[in-house]
Amino acid sequence: MTPSPHSPSPSTAVLSPEVADALAGGRPVVALESTLLAHGLPRPENRTAADQVEDAVRAGGAVPATVAVLDGVPHVGLTAAEVDRVCADPDLAKLGVRDLPIAAALGRSGATTVSSTALLAARAGIGVFATGGLGGVHRHAGDTFDESADLTALSRTSLVVVCAGVKSILDVPATLERLESLSVTVVGYRTHRFPGFYVADSGSPVDWSVASAAEAARVFAARRELAPGAVVVANPLPADQQLDPGLHDRVIADALAAADAAGARGKDVTPFVLGHLHEASGGATLAVNVRLVLRNAELAGRIAAELAALPC
Amino acid sequence: MTPSPHSPSPSTAVLSPEVADALAGGRPVVALESTLLAHGLPRPENRTAADQVEDAVRAGGAVPATVAVLDGVPHVGLTAAEVDRVCADPDLAKLGVRDLPIAAALGRSGATTVSSTALLAARAGIGVFATGGLGGVHRHAGDTFDESADLTALSRTSLVVVCAGVKSILDVPATLERLESLSVTVVGYRTHRFPGFYVADSGSPVDWSVASAAEAARVFAARRELAPGAVVVANPLPADQQLDPGLHDRVIADALAAADAAGARGKDVTPFVLGHLHEASGGATLAVNVRLVLRNAELAGRIAAELAALPC
Amino acid sequence: MTPSPHSPSPSTAVLSPEVADALAGGRPVVALESTLLAHGLPRPENRTAADQVEDAVRAGGAVPATVAVLDGVPHVGLTAAEVDRVCADPDLAKLGVRDLPIAAALGRSGATTVSSTALLAARAGIGVFATGGLGGVHRHAGDTFDESADLTALSRTSLVVVCAGVKSILDVPATLERLESLSVTVVGYRTHRFPGFYVADSGSPVDWSVASAAEAARVFAARRELAPGAVVVANPLPADQQLDPGLHDRVIADALAAADAAGARGKDVTPFVLGHLHEASGGATLAVNVRLVLRNAELAGRIAAELAALPC
Ligand SMILES: [Mn+2]
Numbered sequence: 039m040t041p042s043p044h045s046p047s048p049s050t051a052v053l054s055p056e057v058a059d060a061l062a063g064g065r066p067v068v069a070l071e072s073t074l075l076a077h078g079l080p081r082p083e084n085r086t087a088a089d090q091v092e093d094a095v096r097a098g099g100a101v102p103a104t105v106a107v108l109d110g111v112p113h114v115g116l117t118a119a120e121v122d123r124v125c126a127d128p129d130l131a132k133l134g135v136r137d138l139p140i141a142a143a144l145g146r147s148g149a150t151t152v153s154s155t156a157l158l159a160a161r162a163g164i165g166v167f168a169t170g171g172l173g174g175v176h177r178h179a180g181d182t183f184d185e186s187a188d189l190t191a192l193s194r195t196s197l198v199v200v201c202a203g204v205k206s207i208l209d210v211p212a213t214l215e216r217l218e219s220l221s222v223t224v225v226g227y228r229t230h231r232f233p234g235f236y237v238a239d240s241g242s243p244v245d246w247s248v249a250s251a252a253e254a255a256r257v258f259a260a261r262r263e264l265a266p267g268a269v270v271v272a273n274p275l276p277a278d279q280q281l282d283p284g285l286h287d288r289v290i291a292d293a294l295a296a297a298d299a300a301g302a303r304g305k306d307v308t309p310f311v312l313g314h315l316h317e318a319s320g321g322a323t324l325a326v327n328v329r330l331v332l333r334n335a336e337l338a339g340r341i342a343a344e345l346a347a348l349p350c
Numbered sequence: 351m352t353p354s355p356h357s358p359s360p361s362t363a364v365l366s367p368e369v370a371d372a373l374a375g376g377r378p379v380v381a382l383e384s385t386l387l388a389h390g391l392p393r394p395e396n397r398t399a400a401d402q403v404e405d406a407v408r409a410g411g412a413v414p415a416t417v418a419v420l421d422g423v424p425h426v427g428l429t430a431a432e433v434d435r436v437c438a439d440p441d442l443a444k445l446g447v448r449d450l451p452i453a454a455a456l457g458r459s460g461a462t463t464v465s466s467t468a469l470l471a472a473r474a475g476i477g478v479f480a481t482g483g484l485g486g487v488h489r490h491a492g493d494t495f496d497e498s499a500d501l502t503a504l505s506r507t508s509l510v511v512v513c514a515g516v517k518s519i520l521d522v523p524a525t526l527e528r529l530e531s532l533s534v535t536v537v538g539y540r541t542h543r544f545p546g547f548y549v550a551d552s553g554s555p556v557d558w559s560v561a562s563a564a565e566a567a568r569v570f571a572a573r574r575e576l577a578p579g580a581v582v583v584a585n586p587l588p589a590d591q592q593l594d595p596g597l598h599d600r601v602i603a604d605a606l607a608a609a610d611a612a613g614a615r616g617k618d619v620t621p622f623v624l625g626h627l628h629e630a631s632g633g634a635t636l637a638v639n640v641r642l643v644l645r646n647a648e649l650a651g652r653i654a655a656e657l658a659a660l661p662c
Numbered sequence: 663m664t665p666s667p668h669s670p671s672p673s674t675a676v677l678s679p680e681v682a683d684a685l686a687g688g689r690p691v692v693a694l695e696s697t698l699l700a701h702g703l704p705r706p707e708n709r710t711a712a713d714q715v716e717d718a719v720r721a722g723g724a725v726p727a728t729v730a731v732l733d734g735v736p737h738v739g740l741t742a743a744e745v746d747r748v749c750a751d752p753d754l755a756k757l758g759v760r761d762l763p764i765a766a767a768l769g770r771s772g773a774t775t776v777s778s779t780a781l782l783a784a785r786a787g788i789g790v791f792a793t794g795g796l797g798g799v800h801r802h803a804g805d806t807f808d809e810s811a812d813l814t815a816l817s818r819t820s821l822v823v824v825c826a827g828v829k830s831i832l833d834v835p836a837t838l839e840r841l842e843s844l845s846v847t848v849v850g851y852r853t854h855r856f857p858g859f860y861v862a863d864s865g866s867p868v869d870w871s872v873a874s875a876a877e878a879a880r881v882f883a884a885r886r887e888l889a890p891g892a893v894v895v896a897n898p899l900p901a902d903q904q905l906d907p908g909l910h911d912r913v914i915a916d917a918l919a920a921a922d923a924a925g926a927r928g929k930d931v932t933p934f935v936l937g938h939l940h941e942a943s944g945g946a947t948l949a950v951n952v953r954l955v956l957r958n959a960e961l962a963g964r965i966a967a968e969l970a971a972l973p974c
């Protein structure tokens with residue numbers, strides 16, 4: 039039976055032949071989110087980046103599985119034509135976990151966020167996921183309660199998420215506290231500093247560090263046995279590849295102050311601040327963003343390869 | 351073995367014959383909470399309302415299953431005499447999820463809230479639940495941490511909850527943020543505005559809207575497959591049946607200011623503000639409250655009927 | 663196959679022969695945390711206390727199972743030599759749930775907190791756990807988001823936790839609200855006042871009280887059937903065994919004000935305030951701390967015995 043466009047069964051995600059084959063054979067697979075492609079990067083750079091990210095996963099030793107919902111059906115692993123569609127459609131919805139059943143019932147298409155990619159990946163049997171930055175606790179969340187659904191979702195979903203921290207416009211210390219309260223495992227990859235997305239160091243420490251992809255895989259293997267929930271592997275950019283930290287901190291502080299002065303709150307602040315940062319850096323933020331995603335994808339590939347090599 | 355009054359087995363709720371029969375036959379059933387009857391409406395109006403709500407579920411096409419705990423035993427579906435008792439007893443406890451095991455162990459009786467009704471309904475195999483308004487995040491919750499257990503419970507319980515939003519005395523935007531953080535699915539019924547209980551529009555939007563009971567049922571069928579958690583169907587009163595929005599907003603603002611000035615916090619504020627609203631509206635709040643519950647019950651009946659008609 | 667020191671299987675905790683035997687025979691067992699020993703009490707008093715706490719569990723009628731992670735392997739039930747090691751090693755890590763898989767993968771040793779002890783105990787089939795005080799919501803958590811992982815962990819873990827409340831330096835009312843939001847069952851043992859660790863009354867009420875160990879066991883038996891999550895049994899010190907409440911309140915208020923004035927936040931405040939309290943009481947806090955743990959251990963033993971005697 040072929041799934042109808044309005045199929046109410048997001049549980050039966052369509053796997054690409056290559057991904058289905060790799061999973062059936064116990065070979066390493068890395069999930070990739072599509073919100074980065076559809077909403078995080080400008081067109082047409084996003085289409086180039088899509089291929090680069092998949093290549094980086096392969097360079098790490100795993101099969102890439104980009105996740106998206108097309109006409110109500112979740113796809114884990116996209117064909118080139120499907121990637122074209124995700125990168126070209128300006129009207130694609132942004133679908134978190136709670137939006138997936140609506141898209142399924144209404145036959146809608148959308149890009150998947152960290153929370154929904156993690157869920158669909160874990161359900162398909164994929165243990166490793168690469169992204170740019172996690173969602174987190176927003177500044178002023180003590181008043182607004184604006185906290186990304188990524189955090190709770192990661193506390194319930196068993197997989198490795200490789201990221202470069204969370205965007206600095208969020209409240210990073212509060213985000214780290216929430217990850218702790220939710221019992222999400224967090225390790226730095228060869229660092230005890232939590233990365234700050236565009237910059238190597240967010241200013242906050244992490245308690246634990248892993249020295250290799252193999253160690254990260256072993257941490258996840260133990261977590262998987264013990265309790266539901268993710269292992270966040272925080273992978274900083276090297277100092278010489280990050281955005282200039284002085285510029286970064288100054289522009290963000292200025293833009294946040296300007297946003298506060300203008301009374302901007304919540305969903306308006308993020309694009310405002312990121313826009314300032316993009317301009318002030320002469321567009322360097324885009325290159326840095328792609329670079330950190332590629333590094334995360336490659337590391338995720340290696341962690342997936344180590345995980346597949348572990349005795350079960 | 352008949353359950354003793356002190357039976358420590360809330361898992362074995364007693365089903366009324368009609369509910370047991372409907373569930374065994376795969377016919378539509380809608381759960382109803384009893385806190386509305388015992389604590390939300392005055393006596394003797396509550397007894398009349400109890401019958402009207404059950405009738406509204408039947409008019410929608412489903413069997414009503416009012417939930418309560420009697421002498422320690424959870425009941426799903428009440429006899430007329432049991433409804434009498436729930437509506438007449440002024441000392442009935444209010445039992446959330448966490449109170450159910452205490453009532454079971456100590457042989458106590460109580461009305462069930464949204465959280466406990468949802469849990470007992472889902473455990474009995476009931477997929478749809480109608481209520482008036484959900485609990486939510488209280489004003490000043492950034493300081494007091496006063497957040498209804500309904501929210502977390504809905505993130506863990508698979509069923510449809512039809513409601514008219516949350517009472518306007520709560521912090522509605524914060525409540526919607528929390529529902530998002532917890533990955534609870536929220537859809538407006540033929541609206542993109544989140545309803546405000548007594549009024550059609552709380553002032554906050556909802557991202558998604560369903561056009562029919564059938565669409566709501568399909569959303570839930572997809573959610574159920576995908577991940578634990580509820581689908582909230584927000585069903586506003588029509589403009590011509592709501593409380594006068596100008597009166598509503600003015601009285602609530604005044605009463606909240608008076609409560610703040612008097613230093614009232616938390617559990618004291620709600621009855622204070624609702625009392626003011628009742629007086630200022632010349633008692634119209636009671637009629638509006640019953641009306642919205644009846645509408646939710648009828649819609650829930652239709653959603654349950656559509657759900658029962660879906661191929662499994 | 664014997665587990666290697668770097669075994670990535672925290673699921674296969676090593677049980678001491680006595681604990682394994684008791685569990686296999688359906689006899690009562692009480693889990694004990696090791697953070698109290700390693701980080702909560704000074705050396706060498708901690709070693710004496712370790713034996714006293716185990717003896718108190720036995721006096722209550724159960725087998726004690728002190729939990730710790732040694733060389734990456736979780737142990738449930740320690741030999742005397744293992745207790746020596748936990749009490750003597752000044753470098754032992756403090757391991758919450760999210761740290762367990764890291765310790766397993768990296769072969770590290772550590773003391774277990776409330777969250778991780780509860781998880782490992784429940785996985786081993788132990789239904790009752792005794793500790794001193796729970797972690798909770800920190801003062802200023804509306805800004806800092808500093809909330810102990812104990813709270814969410816208890817909402818997901820099925821067991822009885824006997825405690826004397828939470829330390830008064832936390833935000834006790836906010837902690838009780840969070841426990842309610844998370845649907846954790848809370849009962850006072852022969853009291854309707856939530857205890858304040860060193861003092862019998864924290865100033866906050868509890869809704870429900872149990873009159874006996876048997877009632878507590880029946881509450882848990884019901885909870886276990888109904889939904890995941892803990893039953894917190896709050897066991898106050900008798901008035902004549904508590905720290906002088908006047909001294910307690912005055913010193914904590916002064917120390918918190920001094921900490922605020924000095925701009926101290928989060929993790930620095932707790933040792934600062936507890937240090938003041940220790941000095942101001944002439945060291946009485948240590949004796950009171952041990953006393954309340956012994957009382958909790960003994961009560962936990964009796965609850966475990968009642969639980970083992972319930973028909974399944
Ligand atoms: Mn948000």
Ligand SMILES: [Mn+2]
Pocket residue numbers: 496497498842
């Ligand atoms: Mn409350």
Ligand SMILES: [Mn+2]
Pocket residue numbers: 218808809810
């Ligand atoms: Mn903390």
